[in-house]
Amino acid sequence: MTDKTPPPVPPSAPVPPESPARADEKRQRILDAGLALFARKGYHATAVPEIAQAASVATGTIYRHFATKDALLNAVYLHWQSALTAMMETRGDTRLPVAERFAGDWHRLVVWHRDHPDASAFLDSHAAMAELEEDARAATRAYRMALQGIVGAAMDRQEIRMSPPEVTASVLHHAAAGLARDARTGALALTDPVIDAAGRLLWLGLAR
Incomplete structure (x- = not known):
């Protein structure tokens, strides 16, 4: 009688662990894809599989780097808010x-x-x-403090008009972000002369 038992399947070779550099590169692609999609569609309108497709990774790979979608949101926010703050703190x-x-x-x-x-x-x-956690909110507060620092010392020396520092920070932030928004929509060309002209208008409201 012929033995019809199939031959044993040889064990597959173990999958080598991913190198730290490769893991970091994937994580950065996920962060970049998250930023682009959140910026254009909004957090709630963006699905995790969309982020995975944009980052050219499997959906499960995202969860190996970020436990939840909220965790990814916070990582993206903390990275970019901290980068902006660091730039503003360089006087x-x-x-x-x-x-x-x-x-x-x-x-x-x-x-x-x-x-x-x-x-x-x-x-x-x-x-x-x-969905933002305390680290992300603290980064926002640090950014507002950096904006206050633009004119804080001048106010202390009474070189410019006195106003609540948090108000000045809010005006500066929304003016800058608003100009950038208009540039993205094509409402204006945000050239250096335009930026400087807007700065002069703001200065007229601050100067004594």
């Missing part, structure tokens, strides 16, 4: 007259928003989301 030459320092800081702020359109749109539209 120019403090020996310059206060008007020149303001002009330089304002220019850098708007250029950042102009040159990072997805990050600008994302931060502007997601800053008040309930």
Whole structure:
């Protein structure tokens, strides 16, 4: 009688572990895809499989790097808000007259928003989301403090009009983000002369 038992299947070779560099590269692709989709569609309108497709990874890969979709949102927000804050905390030459320092800081702020359109749109539209955790909210507060620092010392020396620092920070933020929004929609060309002209208008409201 012929033995019809199939031959044993040889064991498959073990899958080598993913290198740290490869894992980091995938994580960055996920962050980049999350930023682009959240900025253009909004967090709630974006599904995790869409992010996976945009990042060219499996959906399960996202959950190996981020436990939940909320965790990905917070990672994207914290990264970009911290980057913007770090840029604003880099002060120019403090020996310059206060008007020149303001002009330089304002220019850098708007250029950042102009040159990072997805990050600008994302931060502007997601800053008040309930899904943001304390680390992300703390990053927002640090950014507002950095904005206050643009004119805080000048107010202390009574070189410019006094106003609540948080009001000044809000005006600066919304003016910069608003210009960047208009540039994204094609309402204006956000050239350096336009940025500087807007800064002069703001300065007229601050100068004594």
